[in-house]
Amino acid sequence: xxxxxxxxxxxxxxxxxxxxxxxxxxxxxxxxxxxxxxxxxxxxxxxxxxxxxxxxxxxxxxxxxxxxxxxxxxxxxxxxxxxxxxxxxxxxxxxxxxxxxxxxxxxxxxxxxxxxxxxxxxxxxxxxxxxxxxxxxxxxxxxxxxxxxxxxxxxxxxxxxxxxxxxxxxxxxxxxxxxxxxxxxxxxxxxxxxxxxxxxxxxxxxxxxxxxxxxxxxxxxxxxxxxxxxxxxxxxxxxxxxxxxxxxxxxxxxxxxxxxxxxxxxxxxxxxxxxxxxxxxxxxxxxxxxxxxxxxxxxxxxxxxxxxxxxxxxxxxxxxxxxxxxxxxxxxxxxxxxxxxxxxxxxxxxxxxxxxxxxxxxxxxxxx
Numbered sequence: 175x176x177x178x179x180x181x182x183x184x185x186x187x188x189x190x191x192x193x194x195x196x197x198x199x200x201x202x203x204x205x206x207x208x209x210x211x212x213x214x215x216x217x218x219x220x221x222x223x224x225x226x227x228x229x230x231x232x233x234x235x236x237x238x239x240x241x242x243x244x245x246x247x248x249x250x251x252x253x254x255x256x257x258x259x260x261x262x263x264x265x266x267x268x269x270x271x272x273x274x275x276x277x278x279x280x281x282x283x284x285x286x287x288x289x290x291x292x293x294x295x296x297x298x299x300x301x302x303x304x305x306x307x308x309x310x311x312x313x314x315x316x317x318x319x320x321x322x323x324x325x326x327x328x329x330x331x332x333x334x335x336x337x338x339x340x341x342x343x344x345x346x347x348x349x350x351x352x353x354x355x356x357x358x359x360x361x362x363x364x365x366x367x368x369x370x371x372x373x374x375x376x377x378x379x380x381x382x383x384x385x386x387x388x389x390x391x392x393x394x395x396x397x398x399x400x401x402x403x404x405x406x407x408x409x410x411x412x413x414x415x416x417x418x419x420x421x422x423x424x425x426x427x428x429x430x431x432x433x434x435x436x437x438x439x440x441x442x443x444x445x446x447x448x449x450x451x452x453x454x455x456x457x458x459x460x461x462x463x464x465x466x467x468x469x470x471x472x473x474x475x476x477x478x479x480x481x482x483x484x485x486x487x488x489x490x491x492x493x494x495x496x497x498x499x500x501x502x503x504x505x506x507x508x509x510x511x512x513x514x515x516x517x518x519x520x521x522x523x524x525x526x527x528x529x530x531x532x533x534x535x536x537x538x539x540x541x542x
Contacts, residue, residue, distance in 0.1 A: 252335035271364035290454035298421030
């Protein structure tokens with residue numbers, strides 16, 4: 175990554191670091207929001223009595239692709255911590271899929287003929303319209319606030335930073351995907367699947383939960399081309415999994431026609447916009463790689479452990495650790511060094527993340 179570039183920590187700092195480029199980035203964000211009819215401008219005196227106007231801030235991010243600088247991204251964010259439940263919002267929920275579900279789906283579909291792509295929802299949290307029962311008023315954004323003292327914004331759509339935005343977007347996503355013919359899994363609400371028969375003389379309908387629970391994909395044999403309903407699918411069942419993590423969508427499928435139908439349905443619905451980011455290589459900070467020769471899916475975590483730990487003092491241990499090890503017998507100082515405790519806790523957290531997502535054999539050793 176380019177060391178000469180720096181992310182501003184505030185709007186004031188953006189005026190001192192590549193100000194023209196960051197101003198252009200902010201203008202792009204404002205134009206995108208206004209093109210979606212996100213707000214109306216109101217005179218402060220026209221707002222209902224006892225209305226609370228929440229603040230805004232700019233968040234700046236340098237975007238990289240394959241460790242090469244790609245673009246500057248500015249995001250207008252509402253100060254959601256100023257909201258009060260019952261007054262500014264009613265419910266909130268942040269949709270996140272389970273890492274276990276992701277590993278399970280990748281494991282069950284570790285077969286030649288399956289593809290993975292990454293699709294990103296553009297301006298995800300701005301896609302949902304504000305509920306009829308909710309009214310949110312927001313201050314003018316800095317840099318575009320010539321009317322700050324006399325006007326405010328009345329939101330028509332949810333915006334980043336609002337407490338209820340993730341829930342509203344998930345509800346919209348669920349509605350769009352179900353209308354496209356997908357089934358929401360009971361075991362993980364953030365996974366949507368479409369499974370159909372691919373043999374001309376086969377069953378008319380299949381239960382997604384049954385197919386997944388029996389691990390049927392691994393044992394499927396190839397179907398002759400003359401007997402297939404969809405020519406691109408090698409197997410007796412064609413399937414498309416959508417794993418949702420807020421605005422990120424990981425797609426795993428074995429039928430190009432299903433993928434094309436899905437993208438056409440989303441474009442026709444037009445309530446959310448999905449951008450195809452290419453093959454799925456990273457998802458939730460875990461790198462996924464599919465070996466076409468061995469049919470194995472490997473998951474690797476990019477471990478960035480800074481050399482604040484003296485590696486010369488690290489002893490190599492056999493894993494998994496002996497369950498009979500009594501950690502209470504380890505020698506401990508009467509007054510532990512707080513910096514050492516902090517460094518150990520950070521390292522243990524990294525190892526727990528790796529254990530949960532890529533190396534279950536570490537679980538006992540780092541959970542003690």
